[in-house]
Amino acid sequence: VSIIPLLFLLHASARALATTPYDTKLCLQTPHPERTPEESLQDLSLECQELGVSQFDVYGDFQSDAKESFLRKFEKEVADELGMEDAVFMPSGVMAQGIALLIHSRAGGKQRPMFACHHTSHLLLHEDEAYGELLNMEPLVISTEEKVAANGYSLPPLTYDDVEIALDSFLEGGMSPSDMVAALIVELPHREIGGKCTPWPDIMKIRNKCRKDGVKLHCDGARLFEASTWYGMNLADLVKPFDSVYISFYKGLGGLSGAMLLGDKGFCVEARKWLRRFGGNLYTLLPYVVSGWSGYKRYWKCRDGQMTFAQKREKLTRIIADMKADEDIANTVSFDPEVPEVNMIHGYLWSSPDQVNKAIAKVEDRHGIRVLKRVRPVGEATSAHLEGFKSMFELSIGEANGQIQDETFISAWSELAKELPNRRRTDV
Structure with a gap:
C-alpha cells in the first residue's frame, strides 16, 4: 500500500x-510508483489472477484466437479500442516501428528507400541509425528548427505545410513522392519538444496529401493515450487517418516493457512474419503482456479509480x-x-x-x-x-x-x- x-x-x-x-x-x-523487482513480480502474479491468465503464450500464439489465448484476447481488446482490424504485441517500440517501415516500404511490390519524419523523431535521435543498418532506408527529415517561437527556443510540431514542402520537393526532380517515400511518421504527441501536438486540421490535410501522393501514414503513438486529452477524441477517431499505429505500454501505462503495432489484417499478417525474422517472437511474452495489459486496464480504463x-x-x-x-x-x-x-x-x-x-x-x-x-x-x-x-x-x-x-x-x-x-x- x-x-x-x-x-x-x-x-x-x-x-x-x-x-x-x-x-x-x-x-x-x-510519475509511477517505484517498485522493487520482487514487488513487481508479486504484482504480476496477482494480475494473472485478475486477468484470468492461467497458461503461457507460446511464440505469440499466432495460430490461436482471442477465445483460446490471453495474448490474442489482449491484442483484440486494444485493436477494438483503436478501431483497427488487428494488433500485434511486440517486445519494444524500436522493433515495432522498424517492422512498420519495412512493411510499408515493400507495399505494392516495389522497394521504397525512404521514410519521412520530424527532426525530433525517436528513430533519428535514439536508435543508433537502425533505419539504415537494419532496414536499409534513409530518412527524409522534416525540420521545424527554423520556426522557433518568439521566446527564442520553443519549436513547433509537424504541420501540413512542412509535409507539403518535403513531399513536393520530389516533383522538382521529375519524381513522384511514392517512388521514394514509403511512409510518413507523425508522432502524437512530440515528446522531444515538450508534448506538443500537430493540430487536427493539419493531420487531416496530411492524410489527404499522403493518400494523393501514395505515401503511407504511420502514427508514432508512444504516448497516444496522453495525446487523446489534447484532441478531446476517443482513440478510434484519433487514429482513423493512419494506416498503422504503434503504442507503448511502459510509458504512460507503467508496464515493464512492450509495445503493440496495429493496422489492417494484411498488415498484421506481415508484422507477425517480421516479428519472427527480427527475433522478437519470444517463446513467451507473458511477463510483458500481463504487465502491459494491467497498465492498460489500470491507467487507461481506470480500473482502480485512477x-x-x-x-x-x-x-x-x-x-x-x-x-x-x-x-x-x-x-x-x-x-x-x-x-x-x-x-x-x-x-x-x-x-x-x-x-x-x-x-x-x-x-x-x-x-x-x-x-x-x-x-x-x-x-x-x-x-x-x-x-x-x-x-x-x-x-x-x-x-x-x-x-x-x-x-x-x-x-x-x-x-x-x-x-x-x-x-x-x-x-x-
Missing part, C-alpha cells in the same frame, strides 16, 4: 515546508500556472510549451546540471522532498542553449506524483529556486 496519501493527510499544508519534519522522502518528478489522463493534464496545468505566478520560480525556470498540451512538459533552467543537483540535494536534506530526479544538460547546438539555458528536465504527472498536493510542488520549487545561482536573463 502506498504511504503517499497518508503522508499528505498528515502534512496537508506544504507551506509549512521549512519546519515540517517529513519522515518519508517524496519525488515530485516520479486519475484519467485528462485529470493528470489538468493537474499539471494548474501546477505550471502556479509556478509561473511565483516570482522566484518564474525567474529560475521556463516551460515549453507555455501551457501543457498533455500531462507532460519540459522545463529549462539557467543553472548548470551540477548546480541544479546540488540545490536539489539541499532541499531534499532539509525537507525530505526531491524536486527533480533527472536533470539533463542542454545541447550546445540547440536554440535553448543559445537563449542561455544550461539544464532541462521533463515533468509528467502520473499515479505517484498525481497524489501530491499542488501546494507541495510550489513550496518545494520555491525552496529550490532560492538555492539556484542563475536566474532569468535581464538583458533581453
